[in-house]
Amino acid sequence: MNINTAENVLDNKVRLKIVESRAKGNAELAFSPLLFYLQDGFRTDLSGFKRETTHLLSLGLSNLDVCFNGGLSSAVHVLAGKAGDERMSFIVHLLDHFAKQKCACIYLSEREDKTSLLLKLLIRNHFVQNRNSPIQTTQLIETLVNNPQFFETSLEQLSSIVKFISIENDSLDDLTHLKNRVTYQKKKCERSVLIVDVADVYELYAKEMIDCLASIAHDLQIPILVSIDLSEDDYRNAVFGYETNFKIERIVDSFTLFTRNFRQNTATFDFDSPHLLKLISRSKQSLSVPRQMFLTYYPEYFYFQEA
Numbered sequence: 141m142n143i144n145t146a147e148n149v150l151d152n153k154v155r156l157k158i159v160e161s162r163a164k165g166n167a168e169l170a171f172s173p174l175l176f177y178l179q180d181g182f183r184t185d186l187s188g189f190k191r192e193t194t195h196l197l198s199l200g201l202s203n204l205d206v207c208f209n210g211g212l213s214s215a216v217h218v219l220a221g222k223a224g225d226e227r228m229s230f231i232v233h234l235l236d237h238f239a240k241q242k243c244a245c246i247y248l249s250e251r252e253d254k255t256s257l258l259l260k261l262l263i264r265n266h267f268v269q270n271r272n273s274p275i276q277t278t279q280l281i282e283t284l285v286n287n288p289q290f291f292e293t294s295l296e297q298l299s300s301i302v303k304f305i306s307i308e309n310d311s312l313d314d315l316t317h318l319k320n321r322v323t324y325q326k327k328k329c330e331r332s333v334l335i336v337d338v339a340d341v342y343e344l345y346a347k348e349m350i351d352c353l354a355s356i357a358h359d360l361q362i363p364i365l366v367s368i369d370l371s372e373d374d375y376r377n378a379v380f381g382y383e384t385n386f387k388i389e390r391i392v393d394s395f396t397l398f399t400r401n402f403r404q405n406t407a408t409f410d411f412d413s414p415h416l417l418k419l420i421s422r423s424k425q426s427l428s429v430p431r432q433m434f435l436t437y438y439p440e441y442f443y444f445q446e447a
Contacts, residue, residue, distance in 0.1 A: 200234070202446065203435075214357050218366050220368050235257075236261060244304050246332070249307065262280065264442040319355075379420070389422055393424055394424070416435075417436070417447075
């Protein structure tokens with residue numbers, strides 16, 4: 141037995157005697173070293189644990205947070221799928237959730253405009269507040285246009301969320317400008333996140349873009365979410381557990397695939413009813429061990445919940 145091992149055994153014996161002594165003194169029926177730790181050491185260690193985990197950003201759904209080991213880290217995380225799937229609706233969920241947690245969001249998209257985003261946020265929040273009697277989109281728009289009081293009330297409720305959201309339609313050509321923009325936002329609000337929606341991306345540009353975004357995430361300590369449309373071949377590979385052609389899974393912290401596209405058959409698609417959405421997630425640390433998650437979502441109201 142070496143010196144360190146002997147010291148550890150001695151320490152354990154001393155601790156055990158202290159616990160035994162306490163238990164006898166308090167006439168306890170049982171004693172536990174864990175109780176001793178709870179009373180004397182737990183608070184100190186808890187402070188360290190808090191420092192390690194508070195930088196993670198919750199996605200607002202516990203099964204997703206578990207999949208991401210507690211939330212989004214300050215790295216690049218990819219949301220992948222087919223064009224026209226539920227990712228843009230899911231981004232609305234994320235923006236709404238992040239903003240309600242007072243986390244500043246920069247949303248960079250060439251496909252979403254301010255009017256569309258605000259309307260989606262209004263629809264989602266009205267649904268959250270009126271689950272038992274939701275208003276369909278066309279009816280909500282008509283009421284907003286024709287009822288000034290309803291319009292003012294709705295905007296007042298949404299203002300506390302929107303002040304934490306910035307949508308920009310700039311391209312990703314100038315990543316230096318993007319870093320300056322995020323740096324400025326980070327100075328104003330410590331808790332910040334960048335969400336990037338990319339329509340068409342080719343292999344060489346994808347790697348260059350991810351490298352630059354990873355640098356921003358590391359330097360500024362913010363999570364970055366990138367939504368990427370996959371080709372048919374890459375989508376099929378990802379569904380069956382193979383790598384995409386440009387191996388994007390290896391250069392990002394996490395890769396989450398949206399695998400159910402109910403919008404393909406709009407003739408039989410019921411927008412009012414909840415539907416099941418399956419996600420497959422891989423992390424850089426465990427590419428060969430994908431995790432499956434299921435969400436229930438309401439397409440008409442941009443609302444997601446755990447399945």
